[in-house]
Amino acid sequence: MQQFNLLLTSLPDGILLGFVYGLAAMGLTLIWGVMNVINLSHGPIIALGMFGTFFIFSRMGINPYVGLIPVAVFGLLLGILIYVVAVHRVINAPHLSSLLATFSVNMIIIGLGTAALTTSPFNVDFNAGGFKLGSATILGTRLIAALVAMLFTGGLYLFLYRTRPGKYIRAVANNRAAAELMGIPSTRILALSFGLGTMLAAVSGALIATFFPFSILAGGSYELKSFVIGVLGGLGNPIGALFGGLVLGVLEGIIPAFLETSWVPVIEFALFVVILLVRPSGLFGAKQ
Amino acid sequence: MKRKFLNVLGLLLVAAMLLTACGPAATEPPPPAATEAPAATQAPVATEPPAPVEKTITIGFTSSLTGSQEVSSKRQVAGFNLWMNQVNEAGGIALGDGSTVKFAAVTYDDESNKERVQELYTRLVTEDNADFLISPYSSGLTAAASIVAEQNGKIMITAGAAEDDAYKTGNTGLFQLYTPGSLYLISTVDMLKTLDPEAKVAIVHENDKFSTSVVEGLKPYLESQGFEIVLEEGYATETTDFGPVINKLVDSGATVLLGGGHYPDGSTFARQLYERKAGLKFISLLVAPADSKFPELGDAALGVSTSSQWELKATHTEEEAAALGIPWYGPTGEDFAAAYEAATTEKPTYHVAGGYTAGLILQKAIENADSVDPEKVKAALEAMDIFTFYGGIKFDTSPEAHGLQTSHQMVVAQWQKNDAGELVRQVIWPADVATADPLYPVPAP
Numbered sequence: 001m002q003q004f005n006l007l008l009t010s011l012p013d014g015i016l017l018g019f020v021y022g023l024a025a026m027g028l029t030l031i032w033g034v035m036n037v038i039n040l041s042h043g044p045i046i047a048l049g050m051f052g053t054f055f056i057f058s059r060m061g062i063n064p065y066v067g068l069i070p071v072a073v074f075g076l077l078l079g080i081l082i083y084v085v086a087v088h089r090v091i092n093a094p095h096l097s098s099l100l101a102t103f104s105v106n107m108i109i110i111g112l113g114t115a116a117l118t119t120s121p122f123n124v125d126f127n128a129g130g131f132k133l134g135s136a137t138i139l140g141t142r143l144i145a146a147l148v149a150m151l152f153t154g155g156l157y158l159f160l161y162r163t164r165p166g167k168y169i170r171a172v173a174n175n176r177a178a179a180e181l182m183g184i185p186s187t188r189i190l191a192l193s194f195g196l197g198t199m200l201a202a203v204s205g206a207l208i209a210t211f212f213p214f215s216i217l218a219g220g221s222y223e224l225k226s227f228v229i230g231v232l233g234g235l236g237n238p239i240g241a242l243f244g245g246l247v248l249g250v251l252e253g254i255i256p257a258f259l260e261t262s263w264v265p266v267i268e269f270a271l272f273v274v275i276l277l278v279r280p281s282g283l284f285g286a287k288q
Numbered sequence: 289m290k291r292k293f294l295n296v297l298g299l300l301l302v303a304a305m306l307l308t309a310c311g312p313a314a315t316e317p318p319p320p321a322a323t324e325a326p327a328a329t330q331a332p333v334a335t336e337p338p339a340p341v342e343k344t345i346t347i348g349f350t351s352s353l354t355g356s357q358e359v360s361s362k363r364q365v366a367g368f369n370l371w372m373n374q375v376n377e378a379g380g381i382a383l384g385d386g387s388t389v390k391f392a393a394v395t396y397d398d399e400s401n402k403e404r405v406q407e408l409y410t411r412l413v414t415e416d417n418a419d420f421l422i423s424p425y426s427s428g429l430t431a432a433a434s435i436v437a438e439q440n441g442k443i444m445i446t447a448g449a450a451e452d453d454a455y456k457t458g459n460t461g462l463f464q465l466y467t468p469g470s471l472y473l474i475s476t477v478d479m480l481k482t483l484d485p486e487a488k489v490a491i492v493h494e495n496d497k498f499s500t501s502v503v504e505g506l507k508p509y510l511e512s513q514g515f516e517i518v519l520e521e522g523y524a525t526e527t528t529d530f531g532p533v534i535n536k537l538v539d540s541g542a543t544v545l546l547g548g549g550h551y552p553d554g555s556t557f558a559r560q561l562y563e564r565k566a567g568l569k570f571i572s573l574l575v576a577p578a579d580s581k582f583p584e585l586g587d588a589a590l591g592v593s594t595s596s597q598w599e600l601k602a603t604h605t606e607e608e609a610a611a612l613g614i615p616w617y618g619p620t621g622e623d624f625a626a627a628y629e630a631a632t633t634e635k636p637t638y639h640v641a642g643g644y645t646a647g648l649i650l651q652k653a654i655e656n657a658d659s660v661d662p663e664k665v666k667a668a669l670e671a672m673d674i675f676t677f678y679g680g681i682k683f684d685t686s687p688e689a690h691g692l693q694t695s696h697q698m699v700v701a702q703w704q705k706n707d708a709g710e711l712v713r714q715v716i717w718p719a720d721v722a723t724a725d726p727l728y729p730v731p732a733p
Contacts, residue, residue, distance in 0.1 A: 006539050013531040119354040121552045123559065125586050130563065136535075137564045211563075212528040213556045217355070221526055256532035261523040262495050 006257040009136045014253020015246060016138070019146035020207050022245020023153065024222050025229035026238045027200030030156075033236030034173040034193040036095065037087060040102040042226060043219030044109035045198050049075060049205025050214040051113075054122050064126055064210050065144065068203055075202025079195035087194060088187065113216035121213045128210070145207040152203060153242050156196070160238075169193050173236075228272045234282025243284055341387040342380065345660055347372070347650070348394045348418025350408045350433070352425055355400025356525060359551045359579060360639045361425035364448045367636065367643025368422060369393070370628055371651075381651060384658045391647075398424050402432040409436035418442070419660065422646050423462075425639070426550065427451030427469065427498035434462050443666055446691075447646035448639060451501040455684070455692040462691040463669050463683050465646055467698050469498055470505025472595050473546055475698050476572050477506070479717040480544065481513050483728050484569065490519040490542035492533055492557075494549020499574060506546065518542050527553055530560040538566055543729075548573030555585060562588035562733050569729035577703060578638055583711040590711065591730025593702040597638040598678050599713065600625050602699050602721040609675035614695075618648045621677035645678040702727055 024046055031039045049071050056067030086105050090097040128140025160166040171179040172189045180186045205219065212218075225248060226241075233244030248268065255264050275282065349368070352361035372391045375381065380390035394416045398404045405424055412418045413436065421437050423430040423446040430449030437444040438459045446454070446462055450469040455462060480487055489510055493499040500522070510517055519540035521533060537545065545561070545568050548554040554576025561571060562585075570593065576582060577594035598604075603621025610616070619627075624644060628636040636644075650665075652674060657664035673682045673695070680695030700717035704727050714724035 006535055009535045009539070010532045013529075013535075017529065017531075114354055119356075119358050120581075121359075121555065123555070123584055125584070127563065139563055213552065213559070215552075218528075221528075252529065253532060256536060260521060261527060261533055265524065 003257050005135060007254050008134065010253040010257055011250065012133060012136045012138055012253075013142065014250040016142040016146040016249070017252065018246035018249020019149035019242070020142075020204055020245070021222070021225055021229055021248050022233075022242035023149040023200055023207070024204035025226040025233070025241040025245055026153065026156065027197040027204070028223070028226040029230045029233065029235055029241045030200065030238045031194055031197035032230070033238065034169055035087075035091060035190050037091070037098040037102065037194075038095070039194075039197060040099060040223075041082060041105040041109060042198075042201050043221075043223030044106050044113065044216070045075065045078065045201040045219065046205035046208070046222045047113065047214060047216050047219035048078070048109065049202035050209035050218060051117065051122070051216070052202065053206040053209040054124055054214075057124055057126055064124065064206065065148065068148065068206055071206040072199050072203050075199035076195040078202070079198030080191045082198065083191040083194035088190070091190065110216060117216050119215045119217050121215050122209075123213045124209050126210050139211065141211040145210060148207055149204070149242075152200065153239070156200070156238060159196075165189070165192060169196075225268075228268055231272055231275050231280075231282055233284045237282065237284055240282060240284030244282070247283070341385075342390060343387055343660060344390050344392050345419045345654075346392050346394055346417060347420050347422060347647075348409070348412030348416055349422035350396050350398035350405055350412075350424045350429075352400040352429070353397035355398075356550065356552055357400040357424075357426045357429065359581060360448065360575065361400070363579075363637055363639035364425045364643035364646075365395070366632060367628070367640035367645075368447070368647050369643075370624075370631055370640075371644045371647030373631075374627065375647070375651060381654055383654075383660075389654060389660055394418060398429060400426075400429065402429060405429045405432040406436055409433045413437075413440045413442055419662070420445070420650060420665070422643075423447055423449050425449075426496075427454070427501065428496055430454065431497060434459060437461055441662070443662055443669070445646045445649055447642040449498075451497045452505075452689075452692065453497070453501065455689050458687070458690075460690050461666065463649070464691055464693040465642055465649065465678075465681070465696070466597055466693060467696045468505075468692055469501030472502040472574070472698060473506045473572065474509055475700050475717055476546065476593070476595055477509055477513055477515070479700055479726065480515070480570070483726060484543070485514065487515060487544040487569065488518045488540075488542050489515050489544045489546060490521075490537050490540055491517060491547050492519065492521045492523065492537060492545060493547040493574070494525055494527075494553050495522040496525055496549055499547070499549040502574060503547075523553070525549065525553065528556055530557050531564070533557075534560060534564050534566055537568075538564075543568060544570045544572075546572050548576060550574070551576045551579055551581070555582060558582075558592050559585050559588045565733050567732065571730065572700075577713075578701065580635060580637055583703065587733065589703045590705065591703065591727045593700055593716070593726075595698045596701045596715075597696070597698060598641040599638070599699055599701050599715050600636065601713075601723045602715040603677050604675060604679050605677075612675065612680075614673060614675040614680060616676070617652050617674040618645075618676045624677055641678050645676055645681070648676060648678075649681060700726075 028042050052071035053064045056062045057064040086101045090101050130139040168184045168189045172186050229244035233240030351365040352358050376390050380388040396408045421442050421444040425448035427449045430446050431454050434454050443461045447465045450466040452468045452470050493503050554573045572593040577592045578596050583589050606616045653665045653668040656668040670685045682695035684692040684694050699715050701713045702716045703711050704714045706712045716726040
């Protein structure tokens with residue numbers, strides 16, 4: 001009974017966190033879905049989003065949620081730049097080439113970030129209050145982050161299904177050659193998709209910074225979680241990523257009720273392997 | 289024609305001079321008296337004392353310029369560098385044979401990574417020919433470095449490494465500066481015993497060598513003092529979400545939390561305890577609250593305590609050494625702090641003091657040995673029993689725990705607010721050196 005209570009206490013936290021994890025993973029899986037590129041610079045871009053919040057709130061005194069707008073624009077432009085400089089030339093090469101290209105970008109960002117920001121942990125001293133829900137404490141920062149994540153997911157859905165560029169993205173993801181034959185500027189669409197993916201990563205980082213400490217190396221663990229979530233939700237399925245994020249968040253919330261916290265990554269990655277073996281297309285189906 | 293003749297003549301003359309010059313040296317060395325003659329005739333040179341021979345000793349260590357140990361490691365290195373600069377600027381250590389010893393440091397960034405530590409300490413020993421080694425910061429990295437030091441027969445002063453095990457595996461070249469991990473929280477428990485003997489204790493700690501070693505010493509001591517341990521939980525080093533752990537903590541009914549690990553996790557844990565209004569009466573975390581960055585947490589830092597290896601406010605003094613009958617060595621705590629503040633504009637933490645004292649110990653051992661011969665220095669370290677601003681320094685010399693620190697003691701420090709409402713770290717235990725009463729229970733958020 002005591003553990004059941006503990007489970008109920010921890011569950012809301014896990015769900016709220018899951019939305020943010022899902023948003024981060026959505027960026028990774030969108031890029032994979034559209035251009036079959038595994039973006040290994042995903043983690044450092046999440047970290048840059050975290051520093052975005054730090055500079056906007058701690059240095060400039062602007063509300064971190066207002067600061068999401070410049071962070072999103074920065075993420076979008078940075079993604080387009082990375083695509084043009086590092087990815088475009090290897091987009092048709094074997095997967096290893098694009099993997100190495102994005103890994104190089106990862107190392108460049110970490111190197112520059114370490115030189116400029118060190119690897120010391122940073123904190124954003126922001127408090128959005130909280131309230132009790134039964135025995136659970138709901139923190140304002142996590143609740144708002146989950147709502148923003150849902151908003152971005154809804155926005156992405158509308159963009160992909162209701163706008164012309166979104167439809168172009170889906171067309172290029174489906175069959176790039178056919179899309180080009182229909183006059184779709186595939187290079188621009190690929191650059192836009194990469195930009196959207198990095199934008200989602202940066203925004204998720206900016207949200208995470210409102211409740212967790214971070215350093216330039218902090219994105220690595222969220223990148224790994226994004227892989228697990230991507231596989232759970234189906235790599236290439238951005239909406240599935242949100243559900244994958246929820247599954248992971250709930251697991252992180254409830255596992256410590258029964259086992260030591262250090263078991264969380266063991267179980268997460270065991271699940272990752274099991275899903276790959278049993279249902280490689282993910283729980284919610286992936287791009288065929 | 290004339291020019292050609294002159295050239296040939298010149299060549300012949302040079303050849304003749306060379307033959308004359310080389311001939312006797314090749315067959316018969318010049319008599320010693322002949323070479324000493326000019327000295328005998330030049331009075332000023334003969335009376336000038338011989339210039340002292342200056343030896344430069346290489347000290348090798350790695351520092352974590354990046355990674356999880358960065359904050360504390362940089363402070364340790366800053367302390368060590370202060371010591372080295374002071375000794376070198378003072379002309380080095382004078383030995384009985386008239387020579388002086390100065391120091392040069394060779395250091396690399398270990399990235400807080402054990403594999404890098406082993407690779408780099410091997411390089412320090414084999415390529416950089418380091419004469420003595422200082423440990424990296426943290427018990428985990430030091431354990432990795434100690435293997436290389438021991439395999440190569442090098443003396444390593446272990447600063448910033450409190451875990452006990454490395455000294456209990458037959459190593460003979462390690463000398464520990466910090467109070468061992470197993471004794472880390474003993475002072476805190478003694479204080480709790482006077483404040484609230486009925487406290488229910490939760491132990492939540494990082495799953496690393498150092499924190500685990502602290503808990504191994506803490507648990508039996510808590511039990512022997514009659515405290516009830518209601519929760520014991522480990523967490524991974526990279527943990528950022530302490531929500532589930534805090535839920536467990538609250539659910540356990542604990543009133544006191546003892547635990548933590550290092551700076552990144554400890555500062556995060558403290559912040560989330562505050563945000564979630566965990567309702568604890570007392571919080572003691574390892575390492576993080578001892579750092580001057582900790583007040584960046586704002587009100588979340590208020591009331592958080594730590595076991596500290598050294599605090600300026602309770603620095604050890606010559607009078608204390610005299611009362612204990614132990615010889616004093618080195619600068620006073622105030623002089624050390626003033627020199628550090630002049631160099632960096634920051635107040636020194638115990639990590640800085642540890643780095644400085646690591647050098648100070650080596651200096652004392654070289655002075656006592658009157659040599660830089662590693663065997664003689666090692667014997668001097670084994671015989672050392674001194675008192676510094678940092679506290680007592682004496683090493684276990686038994687084969688079972690060679691090099692373990694046996695003299696140094698901890699104090700308990702707590703973040704409190706001063707009259708101006710600023711967060712300051714006060715020493716709250718032992719009572720005879722306390723600068724403020726313990727804040728117990730800590731104010732509710």
